[in-house]
Amino acid sequence: MASAGNQTKELEKDKASFVQLCNPNIATLKEDVLYHFGLSTSTHDLPAMFGDVKFVCVGGSPSRMKAFIKYVSSELGLGRPGEDHPNICAGTDRYAMFKAGPVLSVSHGMGVPSIAIMLHELFKLLYHARCSGVTVIRIGTSGGIGLEPGSVVITRQSVDARFKPEFEQVVLGKRVVRRTDLDEQLVRELSECAEGLREFTTVVGNTMCTLDFYEGQGRLDGALCCYTEAEKQAYLQAAHTAGVRNIEMESSVFAAMCSACGLRAAVVCVTLLDRLEGDQIRSPHEVLAEYQQRPQRLVGHFIRKCLAGA
Amino acid sequence: MASAGNQTKELEKDKASFVQLCNPNIATLKEDVLYHFGLSTSTHDLPAMFGDVKFVCVGGSPSRMKAFIKYVSSELGLGRPGEDHPNICAGTDRYAMFKAGPVLSVSHGMGVPSIAIMLHELFKLLYHARCSGVTVIRIGTSGGIGLEPGSVVITRQSVDARFKPEFEQVVLGKRVVRRTDLDEQLVRELSECAEGLREFTTVVGNTMCTLDFYEGQGRLDGALCCYTEAEKQAYLQAAHTAGVRNIEMESSVFAAMCSACGLRAAVVCVTLLDRLEGDQIRSPHEVLAEYQQRPQRLVGHFIRKCLAGA
Numbered sequence: 299m300a301s302a303g304n305q306t307k308e309l310e311k312d313k314a315s316f317v318q319l320c321n322p323n324i325a326t327l328k329e330d331v332l333y334h335f336g337l338s339t340s341t342h343d344l345p346a347m348f349g350d351v352k353f354v355c356v357g358g359s360p361s362r363m364k365a366f367i368k369y370v371s372s373e374l375g376l377g378r379p380g381e382d383h384p385n386i387c388a389g390t391d392r393y394a395m396f397k398a399g400p401v402l403s404v405s406h407g408m409g410v411p412s413i414a415i416m417l418h419e420l421f422k423l424l425y426h427a428r429c430s431g432v433t434v435i436r437i438g439t440s441g442g443i444g445l446e447p448g449s450v451v452i453t454r455q456s457v458d459a460r461f462k463p464e465f466e467q468v469v470l471g472k473r474v475v476r477r478t479d480l481d482e483q484l485v486r487e488l489s490e491c492a493e494g495l496r497e498f499t500t501v502v503g504n505t506m507c508t509l510d511f512y513e514g515q516g517r518l519d520g521a522l523c524c525y526t527e528a529e530k531q532a533y534l535q536a537a538h539t540a541g542v543r544n545i546e547m548e549s550s551v552f553a554a555m556c557s558a559c560g561l562r563a564a565v566v567c568v569t570l571l572d573r574l575e576g577d578q579i580r581s582p583h584e585v586l587a588e589y590q591q592r593p594q595r596l597v598g599h600f601i602r603k604c605l606a607g608a
Numbered sequence: 609m610a611s612a613g614n615q616t617k618e619l620e621k622d623k624a625s626f627v628q629l630c631n632p633n634i635a636t637l638k639e640d641v642l643y644h645f646g647l648s649t650s651t652h653d654l655p656a657m658f659g660d661v662k663f664v665c666v667g668g669s670p671s672r673m674k675a676f677i678k679y680v681s682s683e684l685g686l687g688r689p690g691e692d693h694p695n696i697c698a699g700t701d702r703y704a705m706f707k708a709g710p711v712l713s714v715s716h717g718m719g720v721p722s723i724a725i726m727l728h729e730l731f732k733l734l735y736h737a738r739c740s741g742v743t744v745i746r747i748g749t750s751g752g753i754g755l756e757p758g759s760v761v762i763t764r765q766s767v768d769a770r771f772k773p774e775f776e777q778v779v780l781g782k783r784v785v786r787r788t789d790l791d792e793q794l795v796r797e798l799s800e801c802a803e804g805l806r807e808f809t810t811v812v813g814n815t816m817c818t819l820d821f822y823e824g825q826g827r828l829d830g831a832l833c834c835y836t837e838a839e840k841q842a843y844l845q846a847a848h849t850a851g852v853r854n855i856e857m858e859s860s861v862f863a864a865m866c867s868a869c870g871l872r873a874a875v876v877c878v879t880l881l882d883r884l885e886g887d888q889i890r891s892p893h894e895v896l897a898e899y900q901q902r903p904q905r906l907v908g909h910f911i912r913k914c915l916a917g918a
Binding site for chain 2: 319320321323324327329330331333334358359360361389391392407408409410411412414415417418419421422425458459460461467468469470471474508509510511512513514516518519520521522523524525529530533536547555558559578579580583
């Protein structure tokens with residue numbers, strides 16, 4: 299339990315850490331339609347619905363994010379036993395969103411553009427709801443490099459396909475490059491949680507974010523492929539030398555946008571295969587299902603520790 | 609009805625137009641797991657399931673693609689009345705896939721990476737199923753430039769955020785640029801169908817494909833925005849001058865990949881708003897729902913004509 303002094307300190311920290319947008323236009327909008335969530339400031343009371351959110355966990359698959367809210371809700375005693383968690387974005391099939399107490403769980407689909415749309419609308423939602431002291435964690439799947447399948451990687455730096463910690467996008471026809479910094483302290487806290495759990499191998503390493511799953515990650519089994527096995531291996535080895543331990547498709551814009559809006563953020567992904575050994579994901583369904591629970595267990599444990607210490 | 613001579617000609621054309629992959633490795637695989645479809649060559653008889661496919665329609669939203677298969681099935685008399693169309697990819701929630709006779713309807717999520725994963729696995733599926741004479745059409749939603757909302761755009765060329773007909777990706781750390789050609793004859797055929805229908809405004813124009821919905825399309829209402837209304841308008845006007853009539857997020861890689869694999873392809877998108885007038889999609893739900901049926905009606909009409917002439 300926290301002392302009264304600690305609680306006051308936390309409240310002050312919270313006040314200083316209201317979610318900030320990098321866009322002065324939003325404050326002047328009469329109505330803000332969060333189109334891909336099927337929510338709007340004129341039809342939904344966002345402060346009442348989301349004002350208490352402190353942890354947002356995001357991941358590609360809607361069913362996995364529903365499983366996560368059930369898991370944290372029951373493990374952390376956040377709701378009534380057997381309580382259902384309806385999809386808050388039921389008016390659209392672009393994303394799914396679930397809530398239990400201070401935890402929000404949102405799906406983001408696959409790839410940088412898909413997660414970027416979601417993050418724009420999520421940050422506006424948190425802003426309109428006047429949330430403060432929010433931590434955002436991506437819990438995902440990835441391909442590992444030189445790791446036993448099922449290992450979990452906590453991302454130190456998200457790097458691009460040339461191993462640079464940068465996210466490049468085109469704004470009004472011009473290239474804009476943003477940094478992909480993640481919160482170092484949060485990496486340490488999550489790493490300590492993994493050590494406490496001792497349930498599976500967890501490493502801290504760089505995560506390569508690509509715009510394609512097949513050619514973009516050097517796979518030999520896409521519909522298109524114009525390089526050899528040797529060239530693929532050389533590329534993956536170069537990535538490993540640059541500190542890359544896993545490859546996925548969302549971390550760069552996630553890190554860049556969270557950092558731009560002052561949100562504490564982390565990326566925790568399980569590796570479904572070792573890309574040095576192959577390209578296809580062939581493990582049995584039950585094995586993959588268990589792997590996918592690992593980031594959930596680690597982040598659930600982290601949230602429990604935070605709530606106990608609050 | 610076609611004459612016997614025409615039918616023979618069609619069969620010969622079909623033989624010459626088996627779906628081709630640009631990857632010699634696939635023919636040598638013992639098993640090919642189409643991971644994001646939840647299908648595999650060792651667990652599913654792909655030629656029996658998909659061998660008769662001639663039209664593949666793809667779109668972002670799973671529910672819209674389910675609505676499309678219901679629509680073409682009933683309009684074209686492809687199935688028994690009231691027949692259900694189960695999701696062929698029910699084992700995963702990454703994509704949804706439905707089939708009625710020679711028509712396959714597949715969702716692809718939002719953005720270039722999401723549709724690219726789907727297309728890699730779709731083309732491998734069509735190859736394993738030994739399909740021939742396949743036409744692929746994206747039916748989607750978009751933002752218009754200088755068009756009344758609800759107008760339908762048939763894409764002449766897919767262009768990037770600098771209005772070039774190119775798709776750039778990174779393969780083994782190196783930039784690769786591919787052309788984004790679409791089938792000119794198919795554009796004409798679809799345009800004729802629209803003239804025959806006379807149900808809504810349809811234009812042929814260039815389609816700009818971006819990697820982001822907010823900053824990437826010059827919106828002023830994202831979580832981040834570092835430009836003015838005047839700069840936005842100048843950019844959209846420059847796009848209009850370059851022949852761009854709508855903006856979406858998948859056409860470039862769709863055109864590049866279909867072209868690389870020799871598939872006849874088209875992009876037909878409805879515009880949900882005029883971006884010269886604003887950024888937010890504020891039309892009532894029923895209006896937007898009717899707009900979204902327009903590409904379905906046009907492409908349904910096109911498929912009917914093709915089947916009647918076959």
